[in-house]
Amino acid sequence: AQKVTQAQTEISVVEKEDVTLDCVYETRDTTYYLFWYKQPPSGELVFLIRRNSFDEQNEISGRYSWNFQKSTSSFNFTITASQVVDSAVYFCAKHNAGNMLTFGGGTRLMVKP
Amino acid sequence: DAGVTQSPTHLIKTRGQQVTLRCSPKSGHDTVSWYQQALGQGPQFIFQYYEEEERQRGNFPDRFSGHQFPNYSSELNVNALLLGDSALYLCASSFGLAVYNEQFFGPGTRLTVL
Numbered sequence: 001a002q003k004v005t006q007a008q009t010e011i012s013v014v015e016k017e018d019v020t021l022d023c024v025y026e027t028r029d030t031t032y033y034l035f036w037y038k039q040p041p042s043g044e045l046v047f048l049i050r051r052n053s054f055d056e057q058n059e060i061s062g063r064y065s066w067n068f069q070k071s072t073s074s075f076n077f078t079i080t081a082s083q084v085v086d087s088a089v090y091f092c093a094k095h096n097a098g099n100m101l102t103f104g105g106g107t108r109l110m111v112k113p
Numbered sequence: 114d115a116g117v118t119q120s121p122t123h124l125i126k127t128r129g130q131q132v133t134l135r136c137s138p139k140s141g142h143d144t145v146s147w148y149q150q151a152l153g154q155g156p157q158f159i160f161q162y163y164e165e166e167e168r169q170r171g172n173f174p175d176r177f178s179g180h181q182f183p184n185y186s187s188e189l190n191v192n193a194l195l196l197g198d199s200a201l202y203l204c205a206s207s208f209g210l211a212v213y214n215e216q217f218f219g220p221g222t223r224l225t226v227l
Contacts, residue, residue, distance in 0.1 A: 004155075033213050043201060045156070045218035052213065091155050095212045098169040100146070103155030 002026045004094050006104035013082050014112050021077045021107045023092030029053070034068065034075045035093040035101065045091070051075065082111045115140060117206050117219035125225045126194050134189040134222045138206030145187040146216060147179060148203040156203055162187050163210055191224075199226045 004025045013019045025034065036048040049059065051068050059066045063080045079086055089108045093101045118137045126132050138145050144163045148156035158171035162181035181187045185206075191198055201223050205216040 006155075037218075042220060043203075043223075044220045045203065045205075047215055047217070050213065050215060093155075099144070099161060099207070099210050099212050099214075100158040100169055100171060101148075101156075101216065102158070105155050106153075 002028065002094065002096055002102060004092055004102050004104035006090075006092055006107050008107045009105065010108045010110070012110045012112065015084060016081050017111075018078060018080050019082050019109065019111075021079075021090050021092075021109070023075045023077065023104060025073050025075065025092070025094045025104075027073065027094065033095045035095075036066065036075075036077050037091045037093060037103075039089045039091060039106070041088070048077075048090075079109075082109075084111050084113055087111045117204055117217050119202075119204050119219040119222050121222060122220070123223045123225075125227065127227050128194055128196060130194050130226075131190065131192045132194060132224060134191075134202050134204075134224070136187045136189070136204030136206075136219060138185050138187070138204075139217045142206035142208050142217070143185050144207045144210060144214075145181060145185065146205045146207070147187070147189045148205065149173070150201040150203055150221070152200070159189070168210065194226045196226050199224060 032053045037045040065078045067076045089106045092104045146161040147159040150156040160170040165181045176192045178190045201221040203221045204219045207214040207216045
């Protein structure tokens, strides 16, 4: 199976700091999709972004930004000026054969006031 | 517009028992996928249903089976429960099988096997 690796298992920052969550993936596909999800303590996965392999432009949505680099198979996620409400587990995922998602192990982000 | 709903929210079973988990997809969605999330890990794909048929399956034994009904809702059945089946079971729905379609996740069912 093509793996998704999130090397940072836990990150702790103080509110208003910027934080980057790393994601590296394996693929033999030429066309593929990458995703980021947020999982708050309630357990429900919340979709944040979808990126296809043909679009290497960085994307910004409010305080969130994503850096996709096909050459290094990375899809990193940055939160600017972090807030306590950003505390959650964040998952990077890649679609594999068919419509299944392969998730990384997740990064637990703790934002302290 | 109701999102993905799952029942029950929590369940406690003993080894060897059987369990059935239920999922209702988001309105307008016709595809349901099931994931298992062990504590401290990322979700793992179990299988996906579309048009009442299992379309894709992850690396899970035959003890895990499912069903999709004409109204697109779905059930996940696990037989001969093992301690290692303790996990959060997540249901996700989407429209069609296209890989780029966003999957919406439910709140999950937390299964504890004693």
